[in-house]
Structure formats: structure tokens, C-alpha cells
Amino acid sequence: MKLLLYVFMQLVLVLLLAPLVDGIIKKIKAFSQKRKGPPLTQMYFDLYKLMKKDTVVSETASWVFRTAPYITFISTLLAFMFFPATVILHSISFQGDIILAIYLLGIGRFFMVLAGLDTGSTFGGMGSSREVMIAALIEPALIVVLITLGLIAGSTSIYDIMLLNLQGNSFILNPYSILLFAAIFLILLAETARIPVDDPSTHLELTMIHEAMLLEYSGKHLALMELASVIKQLLFITILANFFLPTGWLGSQATPMLSFLLALITYFFKVVCIALLIAIAEISTVKLRFFSVPNLAAISFALAFLGFMQFIILGR
Amino acid sequence: MQTFLDLLSVLILISAFILTATKRINSYIKAFQLQSFLLFLATFTLGIYNFTTKGFLDIFILSIIIFVLKVIYIPRLLHNTYNRVAYKVEKDFFINIPSSILICAALVILTYYSLYSLDGALNIHIKFNLVNSLSVVLIGLFFMISRKKAIGQIVGFLVLENGMFTTAMLSAQGMPIIVDLGILVDLLTAVMIMGMLVFKINESFDSINIERLRNLRG
């Protein structure tokens, strides 16, 4: 029963919040440029429209191209299941689940890259190779961050880390957690194709990375891919929100429903805060040349590594 | 307050990393300015603390001087120098940015292990701050040898000096005030003299690229 309820909650979050967060980021950027911008719900309309449309598949495409959207979507969704919005309602939790979740995302990426290569189009291949390069560059930082988080919490379970953050000695007050926060933030920008690394709104073939891989997709397939990428974005935002931002509701025995609602509201609020940060980062920077991406990766690695060092020195 | 100071020392270290990640002269002057501002915040905090607990005003005054000198005056001086001598943009570093960042990370480890022997003598926060600020010193040194432009070397020196100052502030709560003031005066004179030398070098070598300074060997 509890498991069902949990899965239901996460699914609702995915479906409601993930596209909405993307809309929020777009809206903030539009405001900064004195535009009105698309409505917050634009992505729902887009997805709905794509779902109704026919799917066109290239003649040369193999089964990989056809199954990749499903695999990517499902693996991303599965990964998200490990990141509960609140500590009140949780059921899937075991040691090492954070590593499992991160590598589930890796499976999704793997198939996306294969699909990009599969049709044999120039841009698909280019996008894939770039995506893999970025993933390879950013991976060391990600691993160091995970190790440090695990060391700090004394556990590799997402639930434990969240709980540690919520209980009293909030993470963010430690000098080293600001380093980890910054490192994860940079990883987020790189992983979810945000501006210093990739421009999500461009369709100029030579510069795009993520979009280039999806260029051959249409209809339902495209909808799934898009949804998968916003879920991934929400997942990283959730990591930042629940692992680093203070305040959250631990829940009380007396009023379970109320505290659950409050917890969801704080979660939503924290997600919006992070979205705001992402928008600010996008507004204030320009897209890097592709060959400058290693610099970004090196910075995020250095930050993660420093966080690790500082933790070693200061202790918990 | 200790947590805040710890945080500042980490941020000062990060600003040193930002410095090594910058390419253009204008942006590394800005990075230096950011670092000086953080240093000012640290001194300011210590100054307020000292004033409220012990009634000493000197660190507070020092922090104001640091603000005027390091955050406002010296960056402007560097900008002026640069604007007057620079008419062509050249590649400025010997070692590419990712590797230099990794080297800086290695320098942090080095500092940590060199302070390892002091385990018994230090309280944990002081050790923490020492690691951070000594790393800033080493990164400043590294920055000096990894840049080709004369102004890059000046900025590296200033960062090194910032690291020194941070060390003094966060480990021993500042040196005696007259020493601190003397250091600042020395620093100011040094930067002015270096700026004048940059002009002269630019005049006679037609560039501020120190790779051209290789007449004297052996």
C-alpha cells in the first residue's frame, strides 16, 4: 500500500512538475529579456501534440532507434523513483541506491547515444560523440561528489543523506558543502544540456549537442525523449534541493496529511529556488566553445575534490 | 562566526581556482578583486568581533583600508596599466586550463600533507584555514609561473599576498597593527613599481610578454 502510494506520488511529480520546471526556467529567462515568453504549461501542450502525431522512422534505422526512446524514458523514470520528494513518504531505499540511480541514467544516455548514431545522419553522429565526451569529462566529478556525500552521511542511501540534511545540523552550513553544491550545480548544467555547455533552445546544427541526437525523432518517440530529459533535469534539481537546501518537514504522528502537504509545498518551493538559480546561470553566461567544456569539467572536478579534502580535514 | 570564517576561507580558495581558470587579463583582475573582497569580509568580521569582545578597533580599521586598497584602488591601477600597454591579445598561458586546475588541486593535497605533522599542535579550524590559505599562496605562485604576461605575474603576486594575509588573519587573528599597515604600504609601493616597470618593458621590448626577457642567461 505504502509502495503504491509512493510510486503514485513520484509519477504525479514527474508528470506535473518536470515539464513545469522547464517552463519556469524558460519564463524567468524570458522575463530577463523583457519578453513575455511561452506560458508555463507550454511543454504539456507540446507533449500532447507530439503524442497525437505520426511517428516517422528512417528506412535505415534498426530496432535500436525504435526501442531507444522507451528504454531511455523508463530508465530515467526508474532512476527518479529513488529520489523521494519528502522523507515522510518513502519506500524504496537501500544502501547504494544513489549509485544505482546515477547509473540508470547512464543506461538511458547510452541508448540515446546509440540512437543518434543509428540513423547514420551526420548531425546525429556528431551530437552523440559530443554527448559522450561531455559525459566522460563530467563523470570523475560526479563520482567524487557521490563518494564525499556518502562519507559525510556515512551511508550511500539517498534517504539517509536527505535525513541528515533535514535533521538539525544542516548541510549547507558546513564550509565544504557549498563546494559540493557548486560542483553538482555545474554537473547539472553539463548533464542536462544547459547553457554554458549546450543551448537547449538552439537549432543551429553546428553548436547543438543534445538536440542533434534527437534530430531524427518525431511524434511519440520525440515526446518520450523530451520527457526523459526534463525528468533528468528534475532529478538533479531534486538532489540539490533535498541534499543541500535546509528546511523540510520530518512529519509528525498527529497530523500526517498536513505535514505531508507542507513537505510537498516546501519541496516545490526549493525546486523553484534551484530553477531560479539555473535561470540566473543561463542568463549571466554565454555558451562555451565546445573545446572549453573541459575547463568547466575541470572546475567542477576541482570543486568536488576540494569538498572531499575539506571534509577529510574538518570531519563531520 | 567560526563557521562563517571557515566558509570565507573556502571561498577565498575557490576564488584562487577561478583565477587559474580565467584566460583574459581583465577577467583575472576581476577574480583578484573578488578574492580581495572576500578577504575584506573576513577581516571585517574579525574586526567587528574584536571590537565587540575586546574593544580593539584596529582590525576593523584595517579591513576598511583593505577594502579601499585591494578591492578598489589596486584593481583600477592594474586596469589602467593594462589599458595603456595592451594593443594585441595573445595567448597568455603555458599550461592549459584543465591541467592547471588539476595541478592546483594537487597543490592543495601537498599543503594538507605538509601540515599533517602539526596534528597535535593545531585546533581543527585553524588547521583547516591554514590549509586553505597556504594553498592560495601556492596557487598564486603557480599562477605566476604559468602566465606569460607581466601583468599576470603581478596578479599572481597579489594573490600570493592575499593568501599570506588570510593566513595571518585566520590563524593568528592578524599581526600587530603596525606590521599589517606596513605590509599594505609595501604592497602598494610594490604594485606601483611593478606597474611602472611594465610600462618601461613595454616601451623597450614592444610587448609585455615576459618570454622576450631572455637576454640574461647563465
Next chain:
Amino acid sequence: MYILLIFIPILQSLLFWRTSNRRSLHLINVTGSFLLLLAVLSLLIQLQSSSAINYPLFNSFFYIDSLNALVLATTVLVGFFVAVYSVGYLNNEYKLQTDIKKIKLFYSLTSAFIFTMVLVATTQNLGLMWIAIEATTLASVFLVGFSNTKRSLEAAWKYIIICSVGIALAFLGIVFLYFSSHQALQGAEPSLNWSYLFEQARSLDAGILKIAFIFVLVGFGTKAGLVPMHTWLPDAHSEAPSPVSALLSGVLLNNAMYGIIRFLSIVNKSLGSSLYTGRLMIALGILSIGTAALFILAQKDYKRLLAYSSIEHMGIIALSLGIFTPASLFASFFHMFNHSLTKAMLFLSAGNVLQKFKTKDIGSINGLLKSMPLTGSVFLLGTMAIAGLPPFSIFSSEINIALAAFTSGYSIVGSVFILLIALAFVSIAYTLFRMFFGLPSQEQNSNEKNTLGNAVILLLLVTITLTGFYMPLFLKNIFESATRIVTGG
């Protein structure tokens, strides 16, 4: 008296800008340095009766004991000789009326330089001493780059960058020391006065002091020109005008070494033995002597060669400080004094040669003894002295150092030392002696005379020869009490 010491150079600098008469500029400079010399002499006489002179003024920052007095006396003495020499030198170099500005600048910079060095030797606050040492760099940068040529600008740039960085590292050492006194004397007001720190040395944390000493050794060692931090030194010393080279080599290096000595005494007392510091100092010393001896062999520029020989002698001093017995300390102070005078004399005579031949290339100068009998012979004798030949004072201090090494159990160090000294002697003889003999190249470019300058170098020659035979009692007293101060005995 102390006030005089500080204010004469300041007053001098002010006066230089009030006049633009060549004669009065010279007069002000020579009188000023002479008064400075008198002031220091009176301090020395005062010191014969009391162990230290302390001025409660200015928060008792100012304090003079025999060790300071030694450094101070060499500073002022060489300063005076250089001032007298500069009269003729500048007149030859800048003959035009429009060059008065240059002379003015030169004099004000040198007096600022002397001022900072006097400050180094008279303060007992380590922080202020650091500031003063940094200020010596700043005051002398434009002196190094005085001729505004490409080479001299390069030398000046290297000088300010390398020395500033080095000195900054030394400051870290001072921070550590201060921090350890902060830790050790809970509650009591921590202080940077070394007389106080020396008293409290045993309660300071040994681990922190070890790190502090390394920083200070690297930092002040840069300024003192110890290998591997020496790279600025040959450039600066060879490109600076010769009187400035004499000051840099004869005085500035001593000042930096003095900083190390103060630290050494505190750290050794705190650690209870000189093993740790001794190893470091002896290693750096041997490295410096060896490297310098090899580099001397490859020199084609006689001023650069003299600069390398300064590195060698700083290495010798570091080595004998590292041995840290009363005998070796005595010998190293004696050596500091001898090296200052001899090297000043050599650089000044090199200045005469340079003004005559307009070249620093050893190969293009021949028959120096015939073309410049006086300067040539002084230069030759000075070269013998600096290489360590018997009748001169450097020989006796080097012998003392070797003896101290052998008698205190450092026999391997002593043998290596003697070997390296021999190597340095061979190098100097091989490269430099060919300048003096043979026939002079026919046409000489100029025939200016620097009569006062010649008198100065002769006087210096007489001094170093006399001290080689016989050490005056007051000199001996100063060295001995300086030794007592450093060992604490």
C-alpha cells in the same frame, strides 16, 4: 643618536630635491653618509660598555645589540665608501648639465636604499624587519634598472618579482612564528619582538617552528642569493651601476642573512639543538658554493662573475652558520664583514674598468695592469683576496670556518668545503686572471679619472689586508658578543 640614524637618510632625500647644483648634490650625499658613519661609531662605543641599547620610544621597536651593530656598521661603512666613490663615478657617467636630474634620482634612491637597510638592522620587531627587507627591494629596483636598457630592465623585473615572492614566503614564516607564540602564551599579549621570542623560545611549538624556519630560509635565502633561489642575483648585480652593485653585494646580502640568523637563534633554542636547522643550512650552503664555483668557470662578464662569487660567499656563511658552534659563528660574522668590504672594493674597481673600457666582456680586455696600473693592481689583489689567498682577511675567516667544521665533528662537511673553495679559486683564477696580463689593446676609449674613487679602493685594500694579519680588539669584541647573543650563552 638613534633618531639621527633614521633621519639623516630621510633629510638627505629631501635636500636632494631642493638643489640642482652638481657639487652640492655630491656634498650632501658624502656629508650625510659621513654623519651616519659617525652616529654608528658612537653607538659602537656605547655598546662597548652595555650589552644592548634599547629605545623605549615607538613601542620599543628599536633595539641594538652587537649583532645588529655589526650589520649596521658594515652597512654604513660600505655606504660611506660608495658615497665617496659615486662622486667621481657619476661625474664621469653623466657629464652633461641635463643629466643632473639623473644624479639627483640616483642619490635619492641610494639614500632611500641605505635608509631601509639601516631600518632592517635596528628594529627588534620581526614584522618590521620583514617590512624593511621588502622595502630594500623596492628601493633598489630602479637602481638596478637605472640605465634603462633592455638588459637592465629585464634584470630589474626579475629582481622585483623573484625577491618579492621570496620575501612573501618569509612573511609566512613570521606568521607561523607569531602564531606559535599566540598558541604558547595563552592570554599574554603575543609579540613579534625577537628579544622576547628568544626568551620564550622553549615554550614555542617545535613543529610549527620547523615549518616557519623552512619558509624563512627560502624567503630570506632568496634575498641572500642562496642557490636554488639565486637566479635574480647575477642579473641584478651585473646590470646595476657599479656603486649600486657594491651596495647590493656588500650590504644587502648581509641584511638578508641577518634575518636568517635571528630566526636561526630562536629556532635552535626552541628545538634544543642545531641539528635540524644545521642540516638545511649546510645543504644550502654547499649547494651554493658548488653551483657558484661551476658557474664562475663559464662566465664571460666580469661583473657577473663577481655576482656569482657573492653567491659562493653567502653559501660559505650559510654553511658556517649551520655548524652553529661559537667558533663557527664567530668565523661567519668575521666572514660577513670581510666579504662586504672585499666585494665592495671589487665592484668599485670593476666600475672603474667598465668606465674605461665600456665593456663587461672579459675576453676583450687585456693588459689591465699596464693600462690602469692602480685599479688593475687593486682589482688583481682583490681577486686574490676573494678567491681566498693568504695575506687577506677572507683567507683567515675561511680557515677559521674550516677549523670550526673539523673541530665540531663535521669533518666531511669540512673536507667538501675545502674542496669547493679550491674549485672556486681555480675557477676565478682561470677566468679572471687573463684580464690582467698581456699587452693592452691599443686605443683606449676614454681616460677619465676618479681620484676619490681610487683613494677609496686603496683604503679598502689596506683594510682587508690589515684585518687579515691582525684583528682589532673592538672588532673581536663585537664578533664575540654577537656570537653570545646568537647562542644565548
